[in-house]
Amino acid sequence: MKILYSQIKQLIPSLAATPAEIGEALTMTGFMQESLEMVNYNGQPDVLLGFEIRQNRPDCLSVIGLTREIAAYFNLPFNLPPTTELTPAETEVPIRIETSAVRRLKAVKLQNISIKPSPQWLVDYLALYEINSINLPVDLSNYVMLLTGYPSHLMDYELLDGDTVWSINHQSREITTLDGTSVKLKDEELIIHDRHSIIALAGIIGTDYAPITEKTKIILAEMALYDPALIRRNVRALHVVTEASNRLSKNLSLVDLDYAFNLLINLLLDQTGGEIASQVVEDYKEKTEVKTIKFEPQLVSELGGINIELAQCRQLLSQLEFTVNDAQLPWEVTVPSYRTDIELPEDVVEEVLRLYRFDKLPSVLPALPATLDITPPLTKAKERWRDWLAFQGWDEVLSWTMVGLEDNALTNYLPWAIATVQNAINEDYPALRQTIIVSLIKQAHEYAKEQVPELKIFELGKVFGKVENSYQEAEHLGWLVGGGDRVIDDLRQTVSGFLAYSGVERVYFYPAKNIPAIANPYAAWEIIIGEEPIGFLAQLKEHYNDKIMATAEIDLEQLISYLQEHKMPAPTVEITQKLITLDANLEADDRRELGIKLQDIEDKLGRESLWSLAVIDEFSLPNGRCRYTIRAVYKELDDQSAKKLHLQVFGLS
Numbered sequence: 094m095k096i097l098y099s100q101i102k103q104l105i106p107s108l109a110a111t112p113a114e115i116g117e118a119l120t121m122t123g124f125m126q127e128s129l130e131m132v133n134y135n136g137q138p139d140v141l142l143g144f145e146i147r148q149n150r151p152d153c154l155s156v157i158g159l160t161r162e163i164a165a166y167f168n169l170p171f172n173l174p175p176t177t178e179l180t181p182a183e184t185e186v187p188i189r190i191e192t193s194a195v196r197r198l199k200a201v202k203l204q205n206i207s208i209k210p211s212p213q214w215l216v217d218y219l220a221l222y223e224i225n226s227i228n229l230p231v232d233l234s235n236y237v238m239l240l241t242g243y244p245s246h247l248m249d250y251e252l253l254d255g256d257t258v259w260s261i262n263h264q265s266r267e268i269t270t271l272d273g274t275s276v277k278l279k280d281e282e283l284i285i286h287d288r289h290s291i292i293a294l295a296g297i298i299g300t301d302y303a304p305i306t307e308k309t310k311i312i313l314a315e316m317a318l319y320d321p322a323l324i325r326r327n328v329r330a331l332h333v334v335t336e337a338s339n340r341l342s343k344n345l346s347l348v349d350l351d352y353a354f355n356l357l358i359n360l361l362l363d364q365t366g367g368e369i370a371s372q373v374v375e376d377y378k379e380k381t382e383v384k385t386i387k388f389e390p391q392l393v394s395e396l397g398g399i400n401i402e403l404a405q406c407r408q409l410l411s412q413l414e415f416t417v418n419d420a421q422l423p424w425e426v427t428v429p430s431y432r433t434d435i436e437l438p439e440d441v442v443e444e445v446l447r448l449y450r451f452d453k454l455p456s457v458l459p460a461l462p463a464t465l466d467i468t469p470p471l472t473k474a475k476e477r478w479r480d481w482l483a484f485q486g487w488d489e490v491l492s493w494t495m496v497g498l499e500d501n502a503l504t505n506y507l508p509w510a511i512a513t514v515q516n517a518i519n520e521d522y523p524a525l526r527q528t529i530i531v532s533l534i535k536q537a538h539e540y541a542k543e544q545v546p547e548l549k550i551f552e553l554g555k556v557f558g559k560v561e562n563s564y565q566e567a568e569h570l571g572w573l574v575g576g577g578d579r580v581i582d583d584l585r586q587t588v589s590g591f592l593a594y595s596g597v598e599r600v601y602f603y604p605a606k607n608i609p610a611i612a613n614p615y616a617a618w619e620i621i622i623g624e625e626p627i628g629f630l631a632q633l634k635e636h637y638n639d640k641i642m643a644t645a646e647i648d649l650e651q652l653i654s655y656l657q658e659h660k661m662p663a664p665t666v667e668i669t670q671k672l673i674t675l676d677a678n679l680e681a682d683d684r685r686e687l688g689i690k691l692q693d694i695e696d697k698l699g700r701e702s703l704w705s706l707a708v709i710d711e712f713s714l715p716n717g718r719c720r721y722t723i724r725a726v727y728k729e730l731d732d733q734s735a736k737k738l739h740l741q742v743f744g745l746s
Contacts, residue, residue, distance in 0.1 A: 095128075095222060096159050098140040104160045107169050112140040118166045119144055121450045124153070132221065135214050141221055149434040151343035155242030158431070165412045165448060174240070176355040184371040186313065191260040194283050194323050195295075196379045197347045198259070199354045200315035202250055202371035203361060206230065208307045224336070230305050230312060233360045235336075242345065243316055243353035244337035246285070246293055250311040252303040255288035257313065259295060266291070269301045270333070282327050283319060296324045296341040297333055311370065314361065316354045318345055347381050348430035384428040388438050396439065397446045398455045409448045410441070471568060471653050474595070475553055478570065481594055485587065487551045487572070492532035494555060495522035503611045504531040506629050509558025509565060525557035529571030530644050534611070537573055537637055546688025547576035548637055553649070571646040575637025576688070581616060584643045588620060588630060592647075596656050597622050602630060611635060612644075620647055623659075627651050638688070673727045673735040677743040680718050687721055694723075697742045702727055702735075 098112045110118070116126040128143035144159065152158040157173065164171035179201070186202050210216075211232040219226055224235050230247055238244045248257070262282040268291050269275055276294070278284075283295040293299040296319045305312065324342040328334055361367060390406050393399070407417050416427035428435045435441065446454060479489060495518075501511050505527040517523045526532060529552050540548050551572045558565050572587065574580045585602065592600045602618040608631070616632035628647030636642055681687040687708070695703060703725065710722035723743075727735040739745070 094146050094154050094159060095141050095143045096156050097132075097134060097218075097221070098142065099134065099137070100156055101160055101163060104157070104172055104174075105164050105167075105169050106172070108163070108167060110163075110167060112142055115163055116142055119159070119162060121452055122162065122166055122447045123147065123451070124159075124162070134217055134221065148343065151340060151345050151433070152242060152349075152431040154340050154343070155238075156240045158242055161414075165414070168412050173352070174356060176352065176359050179355060179358055179369060179373060181373045182370050186371045186374050187256040188374050188376075189256050189258045190376050191258060192283065193378070194261070194320040195259050195376060196318045196320065197350055198315060198317040198374070198376040199350065200257075200313060200374040201358060201369060203312045203314060203358070203365075203367045204310065204370035206310055206312050206361075206365045206367040208305065208309050208365070222336075228305060228307070229364055230309075230361055233364060234314075234357065237353060237357045237360065238336065238340070241349075241353035241356060242340055243350055244296075244340055245314060245316040245354075245357055246299055247305050248292055248299075248303045248313045248315075249305055249309045250303075250313045251309075253287045253292070253313065254290070257292070258286055259317075260284060260286070262291075268294075270294075271299045271301060271304060273301075274333070276331055276333060279330065281323075282331070283323055285315075294327065294331070294333065295319060297327060297331075297338045298335050312361070312367070314358065315374075316350060316357065318347060318350060344433045346431045346433055347377070347379060381430075383430075384435065386426045386428065386435070386438055386441060387423045388426045388441050389423045392438055392442050393445050396442050397449075399446075399449070399453075401445070401449065406445055409445050413444055413448060415441070415444070470657070471649060474653060475568075475649070478591070478595070479553065481591070482551050485590070487549050487587075490533070490536045490550050490552050492536060492552060492554065493522075494526050494532075494557070495519065496524055496526045496531050497522055498524050500524075500531045500535075501527045504528050504534065504609045506605070506607045506609045506612075507556075507558060508607070509560060512557045512559045512564055527558050528556055528609075529554060529569045529646050530573070530609070530611075533571050533573035533644060534633075534635070537575060537642065541637060544638075544684030544688075545576075546638065546684060546691060547574075548642070549574050568649040569646055570649050571644065573642065573644045575642035576640050577692075578640070580641050580643040581632050584645050585630060588628075588645050588647070592620075592622065592652075595652060597652075605629060605631065620645070622652070622655055625651070625655075627655070638685075673730060673732060675725055675727070675735065675739045677723050677725065677739065677745060679721050679723055679743075680714070681721065682718055687719075691723070694725075694742055698725070698727075698738065702730055702738060 101115065102108055112129060116129060120126050125145040126142065127145050130141045132139050132141045146153045153162060161171055181201065184202070186200060188200055190198065209229050211226050211229045215232050215236060216226040219232060219235055222239060226232050234245045234247055262278050262284045263280060265277070265279055267275060267277050284291050285293040285295050290302040291300050292302055295317070319341055321342050321344055324338055328338050328342060390403055393401050393406055407419060410417050410426065414429045418425040426441055483489065498511065501524055507527055509527055511527065512525045513523050514525065532552060533550060536550055537548055551570065553568065553570050555566050556569050572584060574584050577583060589600050601621040603621055605617040605619045608614050608617045611633055612631035613634055618630045619626040620628035620630055628645060630645040631643065633642045633644060679687065679690055681690060708721050708723060712720045714720055725739060727738070730738065
């Protein structure tokens with residue numbers, strides 16, 4: 094937002110600060126200065142100051158808003174441009190509001206309007222903001238927007254056909270805006286229209302229908318506030334950004350629209366010689382009440398780390414136009430109508446500290462009282478489990494929870510119905526997964542495409558389902574292993590080890606009753622702790638690189654509940670053995686040949702000595718082969734024994 098130094102002086106007559114001092118003041122109170130430009134305005138040298146306005150301060154997207162901040166900082170009186178009350182006529186204006194997106198609207202008809210070019214001062218003023226002069230009424234509308242922050246829209250009343258209506262567009266059509274741009278409308282745009290044509294994209298830009306020209310004699314002037322979220326969506330969808338949309342996409346004050354509207358009509362009447370020819374239409378469904386906050390002044394010291402006297406705190410709030418009732422504690426602080434961002438006592442604290450100046454605050458953070466650890470047990474446990482599984486050589490994957498109906502049908506073993514979603518982003522994935530297994534299998538397909546010789550992956554995530562009319566969700570842990578010769582035994586051992594690590598003393602594997610279609614019915618087990626099934630373990634019919642694939646899944650919430658019920662302490666991991674890491678290079682034609690070689694090496698090393706074996710790098714050779722760097726991690730060996738075994742097995746000795 095830009096503001097002229099001469100205009101600041103006009104609104105704050107007693108101001109003695111220089112432009113540089115004003116820039117520093119606003120910077121230290123939360124407004125980043127972007128520019129300071131020497132200009133010629135109205136035949137005199139002047140300074141144009143530019144500031145970045147935070148999203149929560151739409152009131153400062155205006156000359157008045159920024160000037161009010163300057164007056165508050167220097168504790169000086171501030172003069173609003175005067176207005177007079179409007180004297181409406183008895184004639185009604187045919188206006189209809191057919192959408193709740195209109196938060197507040199005021200409109201009036203003006204007649205005997207004299208359309209003429211704007212005076213040079215106004216043309217030059219708008220040029221400072223890169224706004225072209227059109228004619229006097231339109232220029233005055235833009236001037237009021239810059240001054241107050243409230244956009245308005247003027248229409249040639251004699252060109253309108255029937256009622257002027259605010260509604261939501263529900264048909265595909267094309268419009269031409271005032272600047273000649275063609276815009277294709279789709280759906281859900283907020284529009285102003287009459288019987289036949291669209292007059293404006295409400296809150297964004299007018300069309301070329303019913304513009305103000307030299308032939309205009311009667312004007313319908315309106316000023317409105319809309320649902321900011323809808324304006325933002327329309328701007329993004331249509332790629333049309335204007336000065337009006339920049340302001341109306343934020344939460345402007347409903348109350349202060351009165352002043353802005355009166356100022357607009359006063360200027361139009363004074364400058365064009367017109368007169369009011371109708372009632373003032375008022376649509377104000379969303380009534381606002383004066384906002385009062387219970388405020389403990391000691392919060393300033395507690396949160397800001399400063400000692401500030403009550404009198405100074407009261408004075409700073411008064412400078413910001415807050416009304417303070419300090420008859421008793423807590424204070425009753427009444428928020429100015431234009432400060433739509435103030436909701437909590439902490440917001441009031443920020444205002445005090447802001448005007449006190451942020452650069453005066455201590456650089457050491459204030460001490461905060463210790464609080465209890467409220468982290469849910471499952472959240473803590475998941476981090477420990479991830480570390481343990483990674484330590485065991487498993488790779489974690491993260492998958493999308495949306496799946497196809499057939500995917501769920503093939504993998505589900507739980508007594509849950511499928512939970513589908515409305516308006517799915519991808520029509521191929523209309524359902525939420527009922528089991529982690531479906532996601533792991535999809536990941537296995539991707540690994541197979543890359544010809545990864547063996548697979549050891551896990552995922553912690555949510556599964557979903559429907560029981561009668563109730564939707565259910567739960568945290569599950571799933572494993573999938575493929576490519577080895579002993580996948581079932583290995584996975585069963587991993588599951589048992591995981592549960593033992595978690596604190597479960599005994600785990601049982603019973604033949605499964607509910608077997609998904611993708612599992613081998615003769616190699617499927619329920620995982621039992623206590624007397625309740627907690628998960629599922631099975632060999633899959635589908636293979637991975639022509640070798641057996643197995644999967645397992647457990648309900649983590651059930652596990653946590655069991656551990657809490659039996660009061661089992663949280664486990665800890667202690668590494669008592671030294672791990673030795675050594676690298677070696679292998680050549681192979683492709684990943685399949687590499688997998689055969691790695692399997693042979695793993696068999697030679699044996700499980701007693703090998704902790705893990707992984708490919709960490711590959712390099713293409715001129716002969717078409719590849720050189721792979723293999724990292725072997727040894728356990729239960731000293732340095733010399735590990736090196737000797739490494740050299741022997743990899744053929745390096």
